[in-house]
Amino acid sequence: MKTKATRRTLALFALGAFALGGCELIAEFDRSKIDAGSLDGSFPDVSQPDVNQPDVNQPDAPADTGTDAADAAADVVDASDGAADADAGVAALGIAPATHDYLTVATGTSTADVTFTVTNTGSATSGVPNAALSGTDASQFVIATNNCTAALAPNATCTVLVHFSPTTTGAKSASLGVSATPGGTASATLAGTGAAPAALSIAPASNPYGDQATGTSSADVTFTVTNTGGVNSGVPSPALSGTNSTEFTVATNNCTAALAPNANCTVLVHFNPTTTGAKSASLDVSATPGGTASATLTGNGVTPAQLAISPTTNTYADQPINTASSDVTFTVSNSGGATTGTLATALSGADPTQFVISTDNCVGTTLAPAATCTILVHFTPTTTGAKAASLDVTATPGGSASATLGGNGV
Numbered sequence: 001m002k003t004k005a006t007r008r009t010l011a012l013f014a015l016g017a018f019a020l021g022g023c024e025l026i027a028e029f030d031r032s033k034i035d036a037g038s039l040d041g042s043f044p045d046v047s048q049p050d051v052n053q054p055d056v057n058q059p060d061a062p063a064d065t066g067t068d069a070a071d072a073a074a075d076v077v078d079a080s081d082g083a084a085d086a087d088a089g090v091a092a093l094g095i096a097p098a099t100h101d102y103l104t105v106a107t108g109t110s111t112a113d114v115t116f117t118v119t120n121t122g123s124a125t126s127g128v129p130n131a132a133l134s135g136t137d138a139s140q141f142v143i144a145t146n147n148c149t150a151a152l153a154p155n156a157t158c159t160v161l162v163h164f165s166p167t168t169t170g171a172k173s174a175s176l177g178v179s180a181t182p183g184g185t186a187s188a189t190l191a192g193t194g195a196a197p198a199a200l201s202i203a204p205a206s207n208p209y210g211d212q213a214t215g216t217s218s219a220d221v222t223f224t225v226t227n228t229g230g231v232n233s234g235v236p237s238p239a240l241s242g243t244n245s246t247e248f249t250v251a252t253n254n255c256t257a258a259l260a261p262n263a264n265c266t267v268l269v270h271f272n273p274t275t276t277g278a279k280s281a282s283l284d285v286s287a288t289p290g291g292t293a294s295a296t297l298t299g300n301g302v303t304p305a306q307l308a309i310s311p312t313t314n315t316y317a318d319q320p321i322n323t324a325s326s327d328v329t330f331t332v333s334n335s336g337g338a339t340t341g342t343l344a345t346a347l348s349g350a351d352p353t354q355f356v357i358s359t360d361n362c363v364g365t366t367l368a369p370a371a372t373c374t375i376l377v378h379f380t381p382t383t384t385g386a387k388a389a390s391l392d393v394t395a396t397p398g399g400s401a402s403a404t405l406g407g408n409g410v
Contacts, residue, residue, distance in 0.1 A: 089123035089154070095178055095186035102164035102192035106231045106289060109197070113144045113161040116188055118178045120152035126183030127151055131160045133190075135174035140166050141190050148178060166194025169230065195230030198259075202226075202285055202293035209271035209299035211369075213338035213397060216304065217272040220251045223295055224266050225285045227259035233290030234258055238267045240297075242281035247273045248297050255285065273301030276337065302337025302369070307393055309333075309401035316379035316407035327358050327376040330403050332393050334367035340398030342366055345375055347405075349389035354381050355405050362393060381409025 095118050102111050120126045129148035133141055142165050148158035162176055172192050179185035202225050209218045227233045236255035240248055248271055255265035273279055279299045286292040310331050319325050334340050343362045347355055355377055362373035381387055387407050394400040 091120055091124045091126035091152075091154075091180065091182040091184075092122035093126060093129065093152075093178055093180055093183045093186040094119045094121045095176070095188050097188060099189040100191070102190070104193045104195050104231055105164055105166055106197040106229070107166050107169060107194045109289075110142070110165040111163045111192070113163045116160045116162060116176060116178075117157050118148055118152070118160060118186060119157045120154055120183065122183070123154050124182065125151050125153050127180035129158065129178045129180045129183065131176065131178045133162075133174050134177055135190075137172035138174040140164065140168075140172045140192070140194070141174045141176075143176075152180070152183070162190065164190070164192040166192065169194045169196060195261075198227055198229035198231050198233035198261075198287065198290040200225055200233060200236060200259075200285055200287055200290045200293040201228050202283070202295045204295060206296035206298070207269075209297070211300045211302045211338055212271050212273050213304035213336065214273050214276055214301050216338075216397065217249070218270045218299070220268040220270045222266050222268050223283060223285075224264050225255055225259070225293060226264040227261055227290060229290070230261050231289070232258050232260050234287035236265060236285050236287045236290065238283060238285045240269075240281050241284055242297075244279035245281040247271065247275075247279045247299070247301065248281045248283075250283075259287070259290070269297065271297070271299040273299060276301045276303060304336050305334055305338045305340040305367070305369070305395065305398040306336035307332060307340060307343075307367070307395055307398045307401040308335045309391070309393055309403050311403060313404040314377075314406070316405070318408045318410045319379050319381050321381050321384055321409045323380070324356070325379040325407070327378045330375045330377060330391055331372050332362050332367070332375065332401060333372040334369055334398065336398070337369050338397060339369065340367045340395040343373070343393055343395045343398070346392050347377075347389050348392055349405070351387040352389045354379065354387040354407070354409070355389045355391075356380050357391075366395070367398070377405065379405070379407040381407060384409045 095116055100114050105111055118129055128151050131143055131146050131148055133143060142163050143160060144163050145161040148160055166172055172194060174190045176188045176190055177185055202223055207221050212218050225236055235258050238250055238253050238255060240250060248269055250267060251270050252268040255267055269283055279301055281297045283295045283297055284292055314328050316325050343365055345360055345363045357375060357377050359376035362375055365373055377391055387409060389405045391403040391405060392400060
């Protein structure tokens, strides 16, 4: 770097040579010192006109003109040197973030875009940045938007948006490189994992509820919903569909939150036919993501269990007191389409102690539709006169059936 004094000396020398024009100027000096950026100010004698003497042919010039002009010329040299210093700056690209993990993503889907900011951290303008993906799994990532389309001044920025779109399962990695000339290359490391999409399954896949009396409900059946995929499902939503969907009811829904991989929840459903005949429907559980899993529901609506008894009345012949008549058989049947509850038997009425159940094949049993059982009863009067009682059979479901008993003690 030349000092201003040196540049001023050089300027004076140049201006003197220019002012003399056609005048002869002979000077000897050490040029190597000028080239090296220094002058010692000593020059050998030269033969030249005295420029400070008046010239009859020219007007007088101010004595300090050469000094002022030299100062101006030195300023020009300063400006030129400053421009040269600026040209010596360097462009340098940087990128942030330097790494990004997109975590676990279902294959066939895409993440949200992640913004990478490119900055020229140098002191000179860069070339136009070029963004590109490279590395083992570059095809699993996508440059969605490239806003780096012009050269960057020092400290200027631009952005590149990238998302992860895995097509296969497993860990993935790549690099986002942004380069410019001048400016060099800045790189960010990309990572992510591809996983199987969320997928719901249901078990059991079907359930036959069997016969169910109209107007009644079966016991609840539990259906288990599982996410068999590698990423979280949406919140499952159960619904009934099909021809007889109104004959079934979702009694309890425990699927109220998203399911992590391999997690499960339960849905409880019962059958409540309102009419007789075969019924069918489907339990569908859906989530987004997760798809739909379905279970088939079947059942048969039947008439309710209904007990009947035969004969409905029996009058015993006159019976001497303190003796027993022959047994009379009463047949109990289920005339309904559903199985009865457990049967109970009893004697009731005005004179139940005058009659005796000698054999009871019904108590403690249940009767399927059209099934029967028998009860044997005899008459044992302890006093004279007309006697009356009732044989009662009950079940839930099944209702009750009664037979009237009569006799005369003699």
